[in-house]
Amino acid sequence: MKPELMKRMVKGPDGQEFEVEPLRDYYCEAAPTVMPAAYIKIVEDFFNWARSESIWILGFGTGCGAIEMRPLMTPRFDAYRYGVQWRPTPRQSNLFIISGYLSVKTLKRAIRSYEQMQSPKYVIGLGSCTINGGMYWDSYNTIKRLDDYLPVDLYIAGCMPRPEALLAGFMDMKKIIRAGNAEGANKYAENFDWYKANQKQVIHDWDMPDYNW
Amino acid sequence: MKIPYALLTLFIVVNFGFLQNALIQKIAARVGRRYGIPVWQNYIDLIKNYGQRSSITHGVMFYLGPVFRLSGGVGLLLFVPSIYGSEMFSNFSFAGDLILALYFVFFGTLGMALGAAESGHPHSAIGITRGLSQVTAAELPFALAVFSVALQYQTLSVTDIVAAQQGSILNWTVFTNPLAVAAAMLGFLGSMMRPPFDVVLAPQEIPIGPPTEYHSSYLALMQTNRAIFPVAKMVIYMSLFFGGATSWPVFFLKVFCIYLWSAFVGVVFPRFRVEQSIRWFLIWAVPIGVLSIVLM
Numbered sequence: 001m002k003p004e005l006m007k008r009m010v011k012g013p014d015g016q017e018f019e020v021e022p023l024r025d026y027y028c029e030a031a032p033t034v035m036p037a038a039y040i041k042i043v044e045d046f047f048n049w050a051r052s053e054s055i056w057i058l059g060f061g062t063g064c065g066a067i068e069m070r071p072l073m074t075p076r077f078d079a080y081r082y083g084v085q086w087r088p089t090p091r092q093s094n095l096f097i098i099s100g101y102l103s104v105k106t107l108k109r110a111i112r113s114y115e116q117m118q119s120p121k122y123v124i125g126l127g128s129c130t131i132n133g134g135m136y137w138d139s140y141n142t143i144k145r146l147d148d149y150l151p152v153d154l155y156i157a158g159c160m161p162r163p164e165a166l167l168a169g170f171m172d173m174k175k176i177i178r179a180g181n182a183e184g185a186n187k188y189a190e191n192f193d194w195y196k197a198n199q200k201q202v203i204h205d206w207d208m209p210d211y212n213w
Numbered sequence: 214m215k216i217p218y219a220l221l222t223l224f225i226v227v228n229f230g231f232l233q234n235a236l237i238q239k240i241a242a243r244v245g246r247r248y249g250i251p252v253w254q255n256y257i258d259l260i261k262n263y264g265q266r267s268s269i270t271h272g273v274m275f276y277l278g279p280v281f282r283l284s285g286g287v288g289l290l291l292f293v294p295s296i297y298g299s300e301m302f303s304n305f306s307f308a309g310d311l312i313l314a315l316y317f318v319f320f321g322t323l324g325m326a327l328g329a330a331e332s333g334h335p336h337s338a339i340g341i342t343r344g345l346s347q348v349t350a351a352e353l354p355f356a357l358a359v360f361s362v363a364l365q366y367q368t369l370s371v372t373d374i375v376a377a378q379q380g381s382i383l384n385w386t387v388f389t390n391p392l393a394v395a396a397a398m399l400g401f402l403g404s405m406m407r408p409p410f411d412v413v414l415a416p417q418e419i420p421i422g423p424p425t426e427y428h429s430s431y432l433a434l435m436q437t438n439r440a441i442f443p444v445a446k447m448v449i450y451m452s453l454f455f456g457g458a459t460s461w462p463v464f465f466l467k468v469f470c471i472y473l474w475s476a477f478v479g480v481v482f483p484r485f486r487v488e489q490s491i492r493w494f495l496i497w498a499v500p501i502g503v504l505s506i507v508l509m
C-alpha cells in the first residue's frame with residue numbers, strides 16, 4: 001500500500017495532532033445496494049424512455065477504440081442527433097464504453113470510475129478485446145473477459161468496429177434500456193463479492209477501498 | 214394576486230429558456246456542420262436526471278449549492294419586471310430593484326462556489342477559482358454600465374428606466390448612451406459561459422469545473438437554472454439598454470437577439486484562458502465603462 005494511504009498522525013497548522021486514516025476519511029466504504037425500479041410501471045417506463053433518449057457517455061478511452069469515438073462527435077457521424085452526449089465526469093454519466101483492451105493498470109481506474117457513476121448505469125464493451133481478449137488473448141498484462149470484472153450490457157464486436165457500428169450499438173442499447181433490461185448496476189450489487197474477487201485476482205496492488213461509490 | 218402571475222412568468226421563462234438554449238446549441242452545431250441535439254433534448258436530459266435512482270451527498274452545503282443557484286436565477290427574474298406596462302408580468306419590482314438585481318447576479322455564483330467547494334473534488338476547487346475570477350472581471354464593466362445608466366436616468370428603478378426609453382427606437386439607451394451599452398455587452402460575453410469565455414465550464418478542460426461532483430437531481434436543479442438565469446440576465450439587459458418589452462413576442466425576440474450576440478462571438482472566436490480573458494475585460498471593457506460614467 002502507498003504510504004500516503006496509511007493511517008498516520010498529522011500535525012495541524014495550530015500545533016494540534018490528529019489521526020488521519022485516508023481510506024476511512026476520504027471514501028465511503030458502504031457496499032452498493034440493489035436499487036429496484038422505485039415507481040409504478042408507467043412512470044418507470046417513462047423514465048426508461050428518458051434514459052434511453054438521453055445517454056451520457058463517460059469520456060474515458062482505453063485501448064484502440066477511443067479513436068473511433070471521436071468521429072462520432074464530428075459532422076460526419078454526429079451522435080448528438082440521437083441524444084448521445086459526452087460528459088467529462090463519471091458522476092454525471094450513464095454509459096461507460098470500454099473501448100478495447102484493458103490493461104490491469106487501467107482496469108483499476110475503470111472500476112473506480114464505474115463505481116462513481118450513479119445508477120442506473122450501463123457498460124458497453126467495444127471491440128473483440130473486451131469479449132475474449134482479441135489479439136491480446138495471450139498478453140500478460142490485459143484482462144481477457146470484461147464481463148468478469150464489470151457487468152456488460154452490450155458488446156460491439158470487431159477489431160476495430162467502425163463508428164457506424166457504434167451508432168448501431170447505441171440504437172440497440174436504447175432498445176435494451178427502454179425494455180427495462182439494463183440493470184447492470186443491480187447485477188453488480190447482487191454479485192458484488194464475485195466481482196470483487198475477480199478484480200482482486202488480477203489487481204495485485206489493491207490500494208483503494210473495496211467500493212468507492 | 215401577484216404570486217400566481219409571478220409563477221406564470223416563471224413557467225413561460227423556463228420553457229423559453231430550455232428551447233432557446235437548445236436552439237443556440239443547434240445554431241452553434243450548424244456552424245460546425247453538425248445537426249446537433251434535437252430542440253427538446255434539454256427536457257429529456259432533465260427528466261433523466263430527476264429519474265436517476267441513486268445520488269450521494271457531500272454535506273449540507275453541497276445540497277444548498279444548486280438551491281442557492283436556482284434561487285439566484287429565480288430571484289433575478291422575479292424582482293425585475295418582465296413586460297413593461299403589464300400589471301400581470303411586472304412581478305415584484307420596486308423602486309430600488311436595480312441594486313437588488315446586481316446582488317442576485319452574484320448570489321448564485323457564490324452559493325455554487327460554497328457548494329462545489331464542499332464536494333472536495335480538486336477540479337471543483339480549480340473551477341471555482343477560475344469561475345469567480347472570470348465572472349468578477351466580466352461583471353465589472355456591467356456594473357459600471359449600470360451606474361452610468363442610473364446616473365443618466367437619475368433612478369434605480371428598472372420600470373422607470375424602461376419608461377424613459379419608450380416612444381421611439383432612438384430613445385433606447387443604445388442610442389442615448391452607447392458607451393455604457395458597449396461596455397455592458399462586452400461584459401455580457403463573459404457571463405454567458407460560451408466561447409471564448411467558457412473555459413470554466415467547458416468539458417475536456419479541467420473537467421467541467423464547479424459542477425464536477427454534481428449529479429442526479431442536484432444537476433437537474435442546476436440545469437433548470439441554466440434555463441432561467443441567462444434569460445433573467447438578458448431581461449435586465451433588455452430593460453436597461455434596449456427599451457424593454459411591451460409584449461411577450463417582443464420579449465422573446467429581443468432576448469433571443471441578445472443571446473445570439475454571445476453565440477455569434479462564440480462560434481467565431483476560440484477559447485481564452487482565464488488570465489487572458491480577465492486581461493481582455495480589464496483592457497477593453499472596463500475603460501469603456503469608466504468613460505461612459507465620466508462623460509455622463
Ligand code: SF4
Nearest residue numbers: 064100101127129159
Ligand atoms: S479489438 Fe482490436 S482494435 Fe479493439 S482494442 Fe482490441 S486490438 Fe485494438
